Amino acid sequence: MKEVYEVRMHGRAGQGAKSGSQLLAEAAFKEGKYIQSFPEYGSERRGAPTVSYTKIAEKVLKSHEPIVTPDVVMVLDFGIMRSILVAAGLPDTGILIVNTKVCSTEIKKLAQFNGTLYGVDATGISLELLGMDTPNVPMLGALVKLTGIVKMESLEYVLREHFLPKIGEEKVQKNISMLRRGYEEVFK
Amino acid sequence: MGVRKAITGAQAAAEAMRQINPDVVVAYPITPQTPIVEEFAKYVADGIVDTEMVPVESEHSAMSATVGAETAGARAMSATSSQGLALMWEVVAATPGLRLPIVMSLVNRALSAPINIHCDHSDVMGVTTVGWIQIFSENAQEVYENTLLAIRVAEDNRVQLPVMVNQDGFITSHAVEPVEIFDDALVQKFVGVRSLDRALLDVEHAKSVGPLVLPDYYFEFKRAQEEAMSKVFEVYHEVGTELSAITGKQYPFFETYRIDDAKAVVVVLNSAAGTAKAAVDAMRAQGKKVGLLKPILFRPFPYAEVREALKDIPVIGVLDRSMDFGACAPVYSEFRNALWELERRPAMQSYIYGLGGRDIMTTEIEAVFEELLSGKLDPEHQRYIGLRG
Numbered sequence: 017m018k019e020v021y022e023v024r025m026h027g028r029a030g031q032g033a034k035s036g037s038q039l040l041a042e043a044a045f046k047e048g049k050y051i052q053s054f055p056e057y058g059s060e061r062r063g064a065p066t067v068s069y070t071k072i073a074e075k076v077l078k079s080h081e082p083i084v085t086p087d088v089v090m091v092l093d094f095g096i097m098r099s100i101l102v103a104a105g106l107p108d109t110g111i112l113i114v115n116t117k118v119c120s121t122e123i124k125k126l127a128q129f130n131g132t133l134y135g136v137d138a139t140g141i142s143l144e145l146l147g148m149d150t151p152n153v154p155m156l157g158a159l160v161k162l163t164g165i166v167k168m169e170s171l172e173y174v175l176r177e178h179f180l181p182k183i184g185e186e187k188v189q190k191n192i193s194m195l196r197r198g199y200e201e202v203f204k
Numbered sequence: 205m206g207v208r209k210a211i212t213g214a215q216a217a218a219e220a221m222r223q224i225n226p227d228v229v230v231a232y233p234i235t236p237q238t239p240i241v242e243e244f245a246k247y248v249a250d251g252i253v254d255t256e257m258v259p260v261e262s263e264h265s266a267m268s269a270t271v272g273a274e275t276a277g278a279r280a281m282s283a284t285s286s287q288g289l290a291l292m293w294e295v296v297a298a299t300p301g302l303r304l305p306i307v308m309s310l311v312n313r314a315l316s317a318p319i320n321i322h323c324d325h326s327d328v329m330g331v332t333t334v335g336w337i338q339i340f341s342e343n344a345q346e347v348y349e350n351t352l353l354a355i356r357v358a359e360d361n362r363v364q365l366p367v368m369v370n371q372d373g374f375i376t377s378h379a380v381e382p383v384e385i386f387d388d389a390l391v392q393k394f395v396g397v398r399s400l401d402r403a404l405l406d407v408e409h410a411k412s413v414g415p416l417v418l419p420d421y422y423f424e425f426k427r428a429q430e431e432a433m434s435k436v437f438e439v440y441h442e443v444g445t446e447l448s449a450i451t452g453k454q455y456p457f458f459e460t461y462r463i464d465d466a467k468a469v470v471v472v473l474n475s476a477a478g479t480a481k482a483a484v485d486a487m488r489a490q491g492k493k494v495g496l497l498k499p500i501l502f503r504p505f506p507y508a509e510v511r512e513a514l515k516d517i518p519v520i521g522v523l524d525r526s527m528d529f530g531a532c533a534p535v536y537s538e539f540r541n542a543l544w545e546l547e548r549r550p551a552m553q554s555y556i557y558g559l560g561g562r563d564i565m566t567t568e569i570e571a572v573f574e575e576l577l578s579g580k581l582d583p584e585h586q587r588y589i590g591l592r593g
Contacts, residue, residue, distance in 0.1 A: 038380050045210040045382060053210075054379035057321070079482035080343075080375050080475040081565045 021072040021165055022083045026102045027092030027152070030062040036090075036152030037068035039178065040159070043170035044072040052077045065096045072165060088163060091115060092138070092151045094123055103129035113158050115139055115151045119204065134162060136202040145190050145197070153191050157198025171195060206386035206451075213376035216344040216383050217283065217309045217369070218243035220351035222253055223391045227278035230258040230269040234288040235321045236373040237311040241283055267292035267299070274304040275413055277403025279355075281306065285373060286313035286327045293331065299366045300335030300429055302414055303402075305358035306366040307351065312474065312525075313373040314560045322561020323373040325473065326526040329534045335429055337367040337436055338503040340473045342459075344381045347371045349451060350500075352391060356443040359398055362435040372475040374561065390450045433504045440501060457506040460513055462488060463495030468576035469514065471497045471539055472523040476557070476564050480523075483569035494573045499535065510542040519551045519576045523569075523589070525558045533586060553581045557589035564589065 023040060027033035034055040041053035055068040069083045085105045091097060091114045103112055108131040115138040116123055127133055136158040138151030153175070160168055172192050179188050211219065217240045221229070229248075231241040247253045258273075260266045266282055273280035284292065289310060299306055314320040315327055332338060339354055341347040347369065354367040371377055400406055404413055417425055437457070444455025459477075462484050463469050472480050477498035487494045497513060514520060520543075524533035532540065536554040543549050555572060558564045568589050575581075 041380055042210045045208075050382060051210060052379055052381055054374070057374055057378070077381075078485075079479040079566050080372075080379070081479050081482075082563055084565070 018087070019073060019075075020077065022086045023070040023072075023088045023090065023159070023165075024083050024086040025068045025070070025090045025092065025152075025155075026096055026100060027066055027068075028062075028096065029064045029066050031066075031092045032150050032152035033066050033068040033092055035178075036092075036156055037070045039152075039171065039174050040070045040156060040166065041072070042174040042178075043166040044070075046170045046173060047166060049073065050075060050077050052080075056082065065100055086110065088113065088159060090155050090159065092155060094126070097123070097126040101128060103127055106131070111162055113155060113162065113202070115155060132204065134158065134202055134204055136198050138198060141194050141197045141201065145194050146187070153194045154198030154201075157195040157200075158202035161199045161202050168195070168199065206384040208382050208384050210380050211344060211383050212239065212378055212380055213341075213344040213347045213371045214239035214311070214378065215243050216348040217351055217371070218247070219383070219385050220348050221281060222247050223352070223388055224279070224281070224355055224395050225253045225392070226255055226281045228256050228258065228270070228273035228280040229282065230260055230266045230273070230280065231282045231284065232260055232263045232266045232288060234263070234285050236313055236323075236377045237283050237285040237288065237309065239377065240309055240311070263288040263292040264295060267295035270306055270308075271295055271299060271302065271304060274306050275302065276405045277398070277400045279359075279398040281308065283309035283311070285311045286315055289327045289331065290315060296331060296336070297334040298414075301425060303364040303429075303432070304366060305355075305364050305398075307354045307358055308366065308368050309347075309351065310368045310370050311373045311377045312370055320560040321373070323375050323475075324525045324559045324561065325370075325534075326559075328368065328370055329526045329528070331368075332503055332534065335365065335433065336503065337363075337365055337433075338370065338501070339367060340370045340500055340502055341376065342475060342477045342498060344371075344376060344379070344383045347376065348383055348385065349447065349453065349455075352395060353440070353443055353447055353455060355395055356446070357436060357440050360435075360439045360443070361399070363432055363439050364402070365429075365432055365436070370474065375475045386450050394447060394450060436501075436504050437506065457501040457509055458513070459496075459498040459500060461496040461498065463497065463513070463517065465493050466495035466517055467493045468519045468521070468573055469495045469497055469517045470521045470523060470569060470572060470576075471499065471535060473499055473502070473525065473535060476523065476525070476569075479564055479566055480569050482566045483573065486566065486570055487573050492573065492577065494577070502538075505538050505542070507542045510539065511545060514539075514543060514550060515546055517550050519553070519579070519581070521553045521555055521572050521576045523555045523557050523572070525556075527556055527559070536586070551579070551581055552583060554583075554586040555589050556586055562590055
């Protein structure tokens with residue numbers, strides 16, 4: 017693992033980029049890592065493009081700067097790729113994961129990325145299992161499959177810890193299923 | 205050892221307040237301070253603390269009610285940011301003269317106009333002359349510990365002055381980081397309860413508070429306030445030593461980072477000091493001798509100690525996150541003042557960065573170090589980091 021592992025999540029306000037970043041950070045924290053997770057705040061309103069950062073390291077994270085050379089970029093809504101260069105700073109060896117049914121020519125063109133592009137139908141999984149479009153959780157499953165940066169059980173633990181008091185056991189189970197489906201269904 | 209939690213700077217402030225368990229908390233929501241009071245309100249609602257929370261309609265009322273409660277003898281706290289501080293300014297300025305040891309979280313945010321919700325230090329730098337003790341925090345861990353420290357420094361009988369505990373808006377207040385929360389019982393023993401010997405509601409010892417004082421004695425009141433401020437250093441040191449016994453950390457007036465043989469040093473407050481440490485490490489790895497001085501106690505300002513720490517440094521760059529239009533920037537001014545007494549004064553350069561939340565990157569601070577080492581300075585003018593052309 018490089019000194020600081022950096023994940024940048026692009027989405028639209030309401031899709032859970034901020035919670036997704038935080039869940040990932042907390043899972044790593046549970047495994048004894050040093051972490052930072054923070055969103056970039058604009059004038060937040062549902063639907064506006066958002067970006068959120070997670071840094072994971074073996075030693076104390078001193079710098080508070082945003083992520084400019086990520087290891088992984090996750091895109092929760094491919095539509096934002098029309099206005100934002102999501103792969104900015106992502107090296108060709110990096111990983112780009114997009115919430116999509118297919119890695120279409122259009123997406124590949126919008127991505128402007130020479131490395132490997134992965135897709136996962138996070139919206140489809142989320143609508144099927146939860147009846148709501150919250151793509152962040154299946155996207156995290158895909159991330160674990162591709163990088164192994166945290167363990168699935170750590171993510172499942174923090175999902176339960178966070179959401180049990182808010183949404184109850186049944187929906188926690190559904191979120192865990194969404195996480196596992198994202199893990200299994202990520203494709204090139 | 206305490207418990208490690210992944211929480212934000214705002215939650216860290218709320219955790220300290222939970223352990224302090226103040227009698228009264230009065231605040232009005234304002235971004236980015238809101239999550240402190242939001243989190244604390246949950247503790248009140250869940251019965252985890254005994255605090256009386258007073259809902260008010262503005263920051264002016266928030267500080268007025270905090271002052272009222274503290275005068276009565278309660279331990280009262282508040283929190284605000286930017287325009288909120290600006291609106292409560294009248295009461296904020298009265299608090300030190302009333303000798304009320306109120307502790308308030310200030311989540312630093314740019315002042316309007318133009319309106320902006322992001323971090324800079326223009327809010328706090330507008331109140332450094334009114335007599336509050338000012339403490340700055342690099343990260344969520346420091347926010348937590350500084351808040352505990354602040355209560356005891358404020359309430360010490362030699363001091364009896366209010367404290368603002370500063371943290372950077374969003375960068376610290378909204379970022380999740382690991383924070384070690386120390387044992388409730390140990391912290392509560394450290395924090396203790398506020399002594400009631402100055403309480404207005406102590407009817408056995410009647411007194412008046414906030415009287416009209418004309419030219420005959422106003423001057424003497426202010427001189428006494430300065431005396432109290434000068435006592436902060438010894439009290440801060442003593443209280444810090446006591447807190448060390450719980451946390452194992454040191455509580456200096458400022459932190460120095462790799463400055464021993466440094467040829468150039470950067471001075472910067474709050475979260476950017478962390479980013480500067482990363483820049484120092486990167487430069488040191490290339491064999492370049494650079495270091496950092498991070499002010500923590502900014503009021504009172506430890507002139508003698510700063511002078512001693514920097515006396516052998518050839519060149520110093522001071523980074524300010526606010527401006528004093530038409531004059532030297534506030535942090536730069538203090539450091540220039542502190543070094544005046546030296547026979548061989550270091551060369552200095554003033555930099556402005558990060559206004560309205562403009563990011564400050566490690567590479568930008570490395571560029572500052574390169575500039576300082578090259579000797580290409582322009583002390584007559586402040587420079588701007590990351591300003592669009």
